[in-house]
Amino acid sequence: MLFGRSRNLIGLDIGDSSIKVVELKDLGKGRGFQLAKIGSESLSAEAIVDGAIMDSQLVIETIQRLFQRLKIKNTQVATALSGHSVIVKRISLPVMTAAELAESIHWEAEQYIPFDIDDVNLDYQILDGSSLSGEGNMDVLLAAAKKDKINDYTGVVTQAGLQPVAVDIAAFALQNAFEANYEFEPHQVIALVDVGAAVSSITVLHGGTSVYWRDINVGGNQYTDAIQKDLNLSAEQAEKLKRGDDLDGIPYERVLPILSAVNEDVGTEIQKTLDFFKQISATDEPLDRLYVTGGSAQVIHLKEALGERLHTQVELMNPFRLIQPAGRDIPADVLNEMTPTASVAVGLALRKMGD
16 A cells, blocks of 8 residues: 555654654645644664664554654554665556556566565556556556565554554655645656655656655765764764764864765765656756755755755755644644654655545
8 A cells, every 4th residue: 555645644754763753633625734743752773774673672662652652542554665675666558457457567567676576565556647548658656665674664563552554655755745835836847855864765756746766875874974983983972963962072163074075975876866867757857946854954064065066956845834733732842853854754644544
């Protein structure tokens, strides 16, 4: 159950470095949403490594503690996967009926998925503008996730006493959050970059339509590792400096060149991805804007480095731009602190029963 848009689910984003939870209130009649509950809990570096759950008990206890602290009663959740156990492809197929597509999709998928087809859960959707009748080809969005990865994540959710109703892909959840808060101009090319701890997800939108997705092996851990190595610090000390916190005996000026060097590495990987997108799409249209989100999106000078390298405007994505708190129970400092990291959780919380 990877696609689509009944009752809203709780958005549960289980990341490498933290777990985020968002509950939204649907105002109905197209009036949008309000933020009902939001919270996060940090995880130790050993709990989840490169998307693989290493300490399931710690993850379970953290989820339970979050739901208890936030007093969330709804136990039906949507969670997301990312990384190299997830494959997203836009493929072109001869026009066929829905029944024919359902019958042939596994055979078609084997050509594009580098895993044994029996080891993945597969989903697909015919993209807007494609048809099941007529001549020519139709575009189909194909998504596959390894079953063992899905089972690991749904397992900890279930053991935490919750019901995993939907398993999404992080890039799609990010796009959902963006669409709920921003408008598109015709022919506008926009990139969304979610800078996670170990993996960054990149989504390219053209005129509001998804045209490219990719996960790359760069993220916040690179900043922490570089600071730790260059200054001979513990991981905890390096993490504090990365966030801009003071550390006795180390002026922040010593950290700036380290962060700048990693910014260049991150920018290089993002540029390679966008250059590859242009090659395969044969488009000459420039990138109009790039939005960054995620735990390391606010690393000092990252936006400026990306803007200079990519020759475009770079903004911090705000998943609460049009989603205001439902009451006074959510402190402004909590909302401000979570704005850079909550985009995927917001996108998941937009999912509904029956998707």
